[in-house]
Amino acid sequence: MSLVVEDYSVTIGSQTVIRDARMSARPGEILAVLGPNGAGKSTFVRGLCGLRKARGKAMLGSFDLLNSTPAERAEKVGYVAQDLAHLDVQMTVLDLLILAQNSGRHGWKTESGSFRRARQILEALNLVHFAGKQPSQLSGGERQMIALALALVRRPDLLLLDEPTSALDLANQLQMLDAVREVTRREGIVTLAILHDMNLASRYADATLILSDGHIRHHGRTAEVLHPEMIAEIYGVECRLVELEDGHRAIYPVALRSHSF
Numbered sequence: 305m306s307l308v309v310e311d312y313s314v315t316i317g318s319q320t321v322i323r324d325a326r327m328s329a330r331p332g333e334i335l336a337v338l339g340p341n342g343a344g345k346s347t348f349v350r351g352l353c354g355l356r357k358a359r360g361k362a363m364l365g366s367f368d369l370l371n372s373t374p375a376e377r378a379e380k381v382g383y384v385a386q387d388l389a390h391l392d393v394q395m396t397v398l399d400l401l402i403l404a405q406n407s408g409r410h411g412w413k414t415e416s417g418s419f420r421r422a423r424q425i426l427e428a429l430n431l432v433h434f435a436g437k438q439p440s441q442l443s444g445g446e447r448q449m450i451a452l453a454l455a456l457v458r459r460p461d462l463l464l465l466d467e468p469t470s471a472l473d474l475a476n477q478l479q480m481l482d483a484v485r486e487v488t489r490r491e492g493i494v495t496l497a498i499l500h501d502m503n504l505a506s507r508y509a510d511a512t513l514i515l516s517d518g519h520i521r522h523h524g525r526t527a528e529v530l531h532p533e534m535i536a537e538i539y540g541v542e543c544r545l546v547e548l549e550d551g552h553r554a555i556y557p558v559a560l561r562s563h564s565f
């Protein structure tokens with residue numbers, strides 16, 4: 305299912321944070337959402353999952369994201385928030401994964417089906433050793449991996465990740481994004497990932513969207529969007545681009561364009 309967003313605005317209180325956005329993403333595609341701090345990236349994504357007041361059009365195939373109930377959206381959308389305080393509950397990871405598959409549903413799935421699916425996800429993400437632990441007993445990075453498991457366990461059609469690698473070490477950054485890419489491709493879902501690391505975006509994102517001041521400034525194939533002129537324009541940072549042997553590009557900052565301190 306494709307994601308198509310048109311005339312999309314998101315408000316917080318009386319402030320319109322995202323204005324008249326238009327974008328699309330194809331099934332099986334990872335779209336990186338980049339932009340400076342305060343650009344509106346989290347607000348953009350939170351509007352799509354019903355956590356902020358949004359108007360306009362946001363269609364996932366024929367499913368209307370902005371005119372659906374929370375329970376209907378929960379069937380379609382998996383969301384990993386930046387702030388994982390909601391994971392501070394007195395339940396084990398395994399119980400949370402079983403509950404996540406059944407919350408908001410009339411009648412529980414058979415317990416063995418939910419259990420099997422929970423184990424499957426833990427195995428796929430290499431997290432089986434955390435099954436009996438409570439998230440509050442885990443480190444920030446470990447909780448981020450559990451949050452991904454919780455988002456994936458219901459087989460979403462749209463996966464929304466808000467800085468999913470911010471607490472992860474180098475190996476776990478790759479493990480998480482490898483897993484996200486594998487699920488995105490295999491299930492033909494759409495994944496939007498808010499990232500600050502342009503090298504991760506360059507390596508994993510098929511397409512990239514650049515937000516600044518609540519507006520989409522650039523949107524296209526990642527290799528076309530992530531270039532030094534864009535980075536200078538949006539971030540005020542001079543960068544070098546290095547073509548790597550594996551076909552990816554590395555981006556490294558050289559200097560701030562203007563020093564205001």
Ligand SMILES: Nc1ncnc2c1ncn2[C@@H]1O[C@H](COP(=O)(O)OP(=O)(O)OP(=O)(O)O)[C@@H](O)[C@H]1O
Pocket residue numbers: 316321339340341342343344345346347348
């Ligand atoms: N709870 C809130 N109340 C009022 N304004 C808010 C709230 N949350 C965000 N904003 C404002 O909305 C704008 C966009 O914030 P948002 O969190 O979407 O940015 P972001 O691009 O995700 O930033 P970052 O990269 O720093 O996480 C900012 O100007 C911010 O001050």
